[in-house]
Amino acid sequence: MHAARALAILAASLAVVACQSKKPEAEAPARPAAAPAPASDKILVGHVGSMTGSEATFGQSTDNGIKLAIEQWNAKGGVKGKTISLRTLDSQGKPEEAAVAATRLIVNDKVNLLLGEVASSRSLAMAPVADGNGTPMITPSSTNPRVTKDKDKVRPFVFRVCFIDPFQGTVMAKFARNDRKIDRVAILRDVGNDYSMGLADYFLAKFKELGGTIVDDQSYKAGDQDFKAQLTAIKNKNPQAIYVPGYYTDVALIARQARELGMKQPLLGGDGWDSSKLYEIGGKAIEGSFFSNHYSPDDPSPRIQDFVKAYKARYGAVPDGLAAQGYDAAMVGFDAMNRAADGSGAAVRDAIAATKDYPGVTGIITIDANHDAVKPAVVLEVKDGKSSYVTTVAP
Amino acid sequence: MTEFLQHVVNGVSLGTIYALIALGYTMVYGVLKLINFAHGDVYMAAAFAGFYIATALDVRDHPTIGKAVVVFLGAMAVAGAMGWAIERFAYRPLRNRPRLATLITAIGISFLLEYGFQLPSLQAQGRTFEEVLRGWGWGVPGWLDALVGALPSTFPPGPTPRFFPEPFTRVDWTVFGGVHVSNYDVVSFLVAVGFMLGLQWIVYRTRFGTAMRAVSFDPRVAGLMGIPVNRVISATFVLGSVLAAVAALLVAGSRPRIDPIMGLMPGLKAFVAAVFGGIGNVPGAMLGGIALGLAEEMVAGYTVSSFRDGIAFAMLILVLILRPEGLLGRVTVEKV
Structure with a gap:
């Protein structure tokens, strides 16, 4: 039923795109389907995020990070003297809503730059919309490889400022095997989620390659209430750790x-765990577990501490990894716009693709040929109801 | 062996939930021959009612037995009122129309609740309950002021899941050398069995039950015999919805995430459980619920875990082919 609804909405939104993209064609036949160059002295940035839904903190944190980046640029006089403004639409944590929101921002609001989503399944729904309309899109934290790469073809207008799942999965496998000396791991993955499936597959391959044993590979569906059947089966196989690459609400219940x-085994996970809600719902159960993430707010380097201080002053909370990623995505976008020859979609795209050694909060960002950022990952441990830094793993 | 026993405990705990929801389905079906698809959403709404009451009472930080009782009774009252209202305003006007019209309305009510609860909250819209009621042209009488003031402005909850506080403290026991059972499992099971026996008693041993059975047999003739048909049907809905509320709170207490579509899957599965046990039959709903919970648990535990939802619906198809009246259902001959 939900799939049918999603299809209907997708079909409707495609129809809208098809109808609307004819308009610029009539005015400027030379450049069909390209984003219109901004005529005003303003730059409009669109953000699609899960402001509500099961992953609500993802969207809210990212939006906070983006807003901070915009305020800092505007305080410096904006991009090429133009003030930046933001329009955020809620994806409610649903891929079909993300596609509709991306279409609205691009077609109706004619944004110069599209930011979002955190979840790979939702970025995958947005990427064809951005690509088809020639609007540059940067996803802050979607790690599934297919977001920027459609089969063998790199999507020309879609970029990310984070690492990808093959790397994130292997980071955790290396950490478990080499640092923690763990031999036996069970996997519990979310079958309906591109991100979770990808991470589990790469973790499994690397962990076996390093000589470890995967004793069980179970699955659940996001939104399930009861995980005891899978956990009882896993318990009987007696693993030393359980790899649960899911999102925080499910992970907290699983813990x-x-x-x-x-x-009593520790759980291992990925950046989908990064939310204050994990500690609130998980409580004592999640203590002593580990997850890979984009950055650690404990990092003493001044670049990171300046950001943490500015974020705290603005929002009164320590920025999580997704806030830092949102900030970096916006910063890389504005930096590229500042360098671009003009404000057209193609010029901005070329400038983003040329990003090299940009000093972001989450690491030195260089966009590679696949439109991915190559960056180190950190491993964090859940301790006393917050994350604490354990180690950094380079690519 | 420990693993198997643990699966049995988990399965019965899961099945108890299905059974509690299925009891409500089966009662309404028994009387009206209507599958009330909104039942799973009354279950969801009751969980949120409990959540708002618990938040207002600060149950999370200071749980007491007294507060737990208030949360349960409050949620049961809200659910009962919803059941009454849904029957009165959505189903009763269609009672003498083709049965399909009521069935489609039930699906409509179900969607209305699921997606209505996902709207942004009044607080996010910058309004309060009182303003909304005024906007509808309803003067709020003075004596209701306190009540309207107490309504949460964080309603509707929106699609973000909420964390339900434990209404009573969780205690885990280890039995048979390694099988874990919690007091929630035990209480849920006892409550379900208690309700089943209670319903059985109401249906077969009370005047009201006799009236219910008469309405079920033939509403028109029952009406001619002086049975208040509307009142009997309303009471059946209220009773079924109150059961859903109890199920919702027992689930939310032990699996503390609640969201607006949490009633969808349990509702469908409880429907399967009711059909499996023989829809319209009270002990059948209990049996069907436990059987479904155990089947799901064993499938998820011993084979591929993604098959667990499939098994529920495979069971439905098998029952409909092999024994359409269900395990404990009575065979009725359709006369032309």
């Missing part, structure tokens, strides 16, 4: 139910 079954 609780694992402890209720008397399982």
Whole structure:
């Protein structure tokens, strides 16, 4: 039923794109389907984020990061003297809503730059819209390789400022095998989620390659209430750790139910865990578990501490990884716009693609030929209801 | 062996939930021959009612037995009122129309609740309940001021899941050398069995039950015999919705995430459980619920875990082919 609804909305939004993209064609036949050059002295940035839904903190944190970046640029006089303004639309955590929101921002609001989404499944729904309309899109934190690469073809207008799953999955495998000396791991993955499936596959391959054993590979569906069947089966295989590359609400429930079954193993995960809600719902159950992330707010380097201080002053909270990624995505976008020959979509795209050694909060960002950023990852441990830095793993 | 016993405990705990929801389905079906698809969403709404009451009472930081009782009774009252209103305003006007019209309305109510609860909250829209009621042209009488003032402006909750506080403290026991059972599992099971026996008693041993059975047999003739048909049907809906509220709070207490579509899957599965046990039959709903919970648990535990939802619907198809009246259902001959 949900799939049918998604299809109907997608079809409707495609129809809208098809109808609307004819307009610029009539005015400027030379450049069909290209984003119109901004005529005003303003730059409009669109953000599609999960402001509500199961991953609500992802969208909210990212939006905060983006707003901070915009305020800092505007305080310096804007990009080429033009003030930046932001329009944020809510994806409610649903891919079909993300596609509709991206279409609205590009077609109705004619944004110069599209930012979003955090979740790979939603960025995958937005990428063809951005590509088809020639609007540059930067996803802050979608790590699935297919977001920027459609089969063998790199999507010309879609970029990311984060690492990709093959790297993130191997980071955790290396950490478990080499640092923690773990031999036996069970996997519990979310079958309906591109991000989770990708991470689990890359983790599994690397962990086996390093000589470890995967004792069980179970799955769940996001939104499930009861995970005890899978956990009981896993418990019987007696692993030393459980890899759960899911999103924080599910992970928190999984941790609780694992402890209720008397399982003491640490859980391992990815950047989808990064939310204050994980600690709120998971409580004591999630303590002592590890996850890979984009950055650690404990990092003493001045670039990071300046950001943490500015963010704290503005929002009164320590920025999580997704806020830092949102900030970096916006910063890389504005830096590229500042360098671009003009404000057209193609010129901005070329400038983003040429980004080299940009000193971001989450690492030195260089966009490679696949439109990915190559950056180190950090491993964090859940301790006393917050994350604490353990180690950094270079690519 | 420990693993198997743990699966049995988990399965019964899951099945109890299905059974509690299925009891409500089966009651309404028994009386009206209507599959009330909105039942799963009344379950969801009751969970949120409990959540708002618990938040107002600060149950999370200071849980007491007294507060737990208030949360349960409050959620049961809200759910009962919803059940009454849905029947009165959505189903009763269609009672003498083709049954399909009521069925489609039930699906409509279900969607209305699921997506209505996902709207941005009044607070986010910068309004309060009182303003909304005034906007509809409803003067709020003075004695209701306190009540309207207490309504949460964070309603509707929107699609973000909420964390439900434990209404009573969780206690885990280890039995048989490694099988973990919690007091929630035990209480849920006892409550379900208690409700099943209670319903059985109401249906077969009370005047109201006799009236229910008469309405079920033939509403028109029952009306001619002086049975208040509308009142009996309303009471059935209220009773079914109150059961859903109890199920919702027992689930939310032990699996503390609630969201507006949490009733969708349990509602569908409880429907399968009711059909499996023989829809319209009270012990059948209980049996069907437990059987479905165990089947799901065993499938997820011993084979591929993604098959767990499939098994529920495979069971529905098998039952409909092999024994359409369900395990405990009575065979009725359709006369032309």
